[in-house]
Amino acid sequence: MQKNILLIGGSYGIGASIAAKLKENHNVIIASRSNVNIPNGITHLTFDALKDDIKTLDLPEKIDGLVYCPGSINLKPFKMMSHESFIQDMELNFHSLVRVVHGLLPKLKNADQASLVFFSTVAVKVGMPFHTSVSASKGAIEGFAKAFAAEYAPNFRVNVIAPSLTDSPLASKLLNNDAKKEKMAERHPLKKVGTTDDIASMAAFLLNDESQWITGQVFGVDGGLSTLNVN
Numbered sequence: 069m070q071k072n073i074l075l076i077g078g079s080y081g082i083g084a085s086i087a088a089k090l091k092e093n094h095n096v097i098i099a100s101r102s103n104v105n106i107p108n109g110i111t112h113l114t115f116d117a118l119k120d121d122i123k124t125l126d127l128p129e130k131i132d133g134l135v136y137c138p139g140s141i142n143l144k145p146f147k148m149m150s151h152e153s154f155i156q157d158m159e160l161n162f163h164s165l166v167r168v169v170h171g172l173l174p175k176l177k178n179a180d181q182a183s184l185v186f187f188s189t190v191a192v193k194v195g196m197p198f199h200t201s202v203s204a205s206k207g208a209i210e211g212f213a214k215a216f217a218a219e220y221a222p223n224f225r226v227n228v229i230a231p232s233l234t235d236s237p238l239a240s241k242l243l244n245n246d247a248k249k250e251k252m253a254e255r256h257p258l259k260k261v262g263t264t265d266d267i268a269s270m271a272a273f274l275l276n277d278e279s280q281w282i283t284g285q286v287f288g289v290d291g292g293l294s295t296l297n298v299n
């Protein structure tokens with residue numbers, strides 16, 4: 069069955085790979101600030117999750133799938149991490165997500181069973197230095213997602229993907245030469261960093277009906293980093 073899938077973000081990065089996987093069989097709408105890379109067959113709506121009200125967008129009356137992609141990788145020692153940075157990370161990763169979900173409730177309720185997919189990070193499960201701000205804001209998403217999944221079951225399914233380092237524009241500073249890529253790959257039991265496709269495959273699965281008995285979960289898609297110690 070064709071679904072209306074709304075991606076907040078998707079002009080590049082993991083969201084663009086999700087759109088590429090779904091566009092053949094579903095009506096995919098990308099709401100993001102820029103529209104340079106939007107493939108044919110996908111609707112783009114200009115939207116800034118930090119500022120704009122999702123209710124003002126021209127969206128279908130029924131939304132079957134929602135993915136919230138905006139996120140940050142703001143890594144610094146805690147003593148250098150200003151309180152303002154914590155607020156900014158919380159605003160983009162968490163508060164804007166909550167505003168979007170609030171605004172879309174009536175349209176999500178019109179679906180037989182809406183599927184919502186959010187992004188956390190491997191650094192919530194595995195404590196990592198310099199990650200205090202991003203881990204705090206992504207941890208908020210994990211807590212929210214489980215409570216929200218419980219409150220809206222069986223009408224909505226709500227799941228979280230917690231990736232490790234994935235080669236997207238967001239991670240470009242950490243992967244901008246071969247030496248960095250090799251070092252980062254070496255940290256993972258599967259000896260590579262993620263591709264946007266690796267993460268998008270899990271998102272596409274969670275959005276379609278093959279995952280219809282799965283809700284309230286946090287899935288590590290992380291090359292084994294969060295669970296295996298092979299060194």
Ligand SMILES: NC(=O)c1ccc[n+]([C@@H]2O[C@H](COP(=O)([O-])OP(=O)(O)OC[C@H]3O[C@@H](n4cnc5c(N)ncnc54)[C@H](OP(=O)(O)O)[C@@H]3O)[C@@H](O)[C@H]2O)c1
Binds near residue numbers: 076115
């Ligand atoms: N890449 C990694 O290593 C990694 C690791 C762990 C977790 N994650 C999480 O996975 C998610 C996706 O990451 P990614 O690597 O694909 O990020 P990305 O490369 O930065 O892509 C983010 C997407 O979101 C859109 N976006 C950003 N800010 C927005 C805003 N204010 N309003 C609307 N759209 C906005 C961007 O489009 P526009 O610029 O056009 O708005 C873009 O399409 C994020 O939540 C991230 O925290 C990523």
